[in-house]
Amino acid sequence: MRKLKLQSQISIDGFIAGPNHEMNWLKLPWSEDLINYVREFTEPIDTVLLGKNLAEGFIPYWNQIAKSPESPDYEGGIKFSNTPKIVFTKSLLESIWENTVVNNGDLVNEINQLKQQNGGDMVAYGGAKFVSSLIKNNLIDEYHLMINPTAIGKGMPIFNELPENLTLNLSDCLKFECGIAVLKYTK
Numbered sequence: 001m002r003k004l005k006l007q008s009q010i011s012i013d014g015f016i017a018g019p020n021h022e023m024n025w026l027k028l029p030w031s032e033d034l035i036n037y038v039r040e041f042t043e044p045i046d047t048v049l050l051g052k053n054l055a056e057g058f059i060p061y062w063n064q065i066a067k068s069p070e071s072p073d074y075e076g077g078i079k080f081s082n083t084p085k086i087v088f089t090k091s092l093l094e095s096i097w098e099n100t101v102v103n104n105g106d107l108v109n110e111i112n113q114l115k116q117q118n119g120g121d122m123v124a125y126g127g128a129k130f131v132s133s134l135i136k137n138n139l140i141d142e143y144h145l146m147i148n149p150t151a152i153g154k155g156m157p158i159f160n161e162l163p164e165n166l167t168l169n170l171s172d173c174l175k176f177e178c179g180i181a182v183l184k185y186t187k
Helices: 032-042 052-066 074-082 107-116 128-136
Strands: 004-011 015-017 047-051 085-088 100-103 122-124 142-148 169-175 181-186
Touching: 004 032, 004 107, 004 128, 015 128, 032 074, 047 052, 047 107, 047 128, 052 074, 052 085, 052 128, 085 107, 107 128, 122 128
Parallel strands: 004 122, 004 142, 047 085, 047 122, 085 100
Antiparallel strands: 004 015, 142 181, 169 181
16 A cells, blocks of 8 residues: 655744745755755655645746756756646646646545555645645655754644644654754654
8 A cells, every 4th residue: 555655844833834835944955964865755756746735836846947957956856847746626627737637536535545556655745734634634644744943933834633632653853964853753
């Protein structure tokens, strides 16, 4: 059975974006050890799941990077451009992006069906609303939380819609030279 992994940058106080979608709190540039970790994490992934709001920036950004061999993120651009993507939304009926399909179905049923299909693992990337729905419905198998060493005080949480406590098992804790730590949790 395929796993659904969440990889998300998060502030030390639990937000994935500022209240107006600000991302200026992210620790950049990444150190080489973190870049290598992300490369190893994404290499076996064969499907990217996105909400529409993130897809509108994510897909064009990585497609543009894939056309820029001089970019330090070129390898990531190739990976994310070539990897099939599914955008979960109720407001689009068909994809406006290459290598991407739109899914308007019931999130729980659709994700569970995807997990039953043959293939490699899948990764979900935020927006907050999409990721919160995945968490609320207990669809994430592995959490890879990239803890940035910044507290922002208020913003967009992803654990705010839990119907009850979510107890996870810490399976790894990695510290990187740039100050980011990755906490890996499983169900």
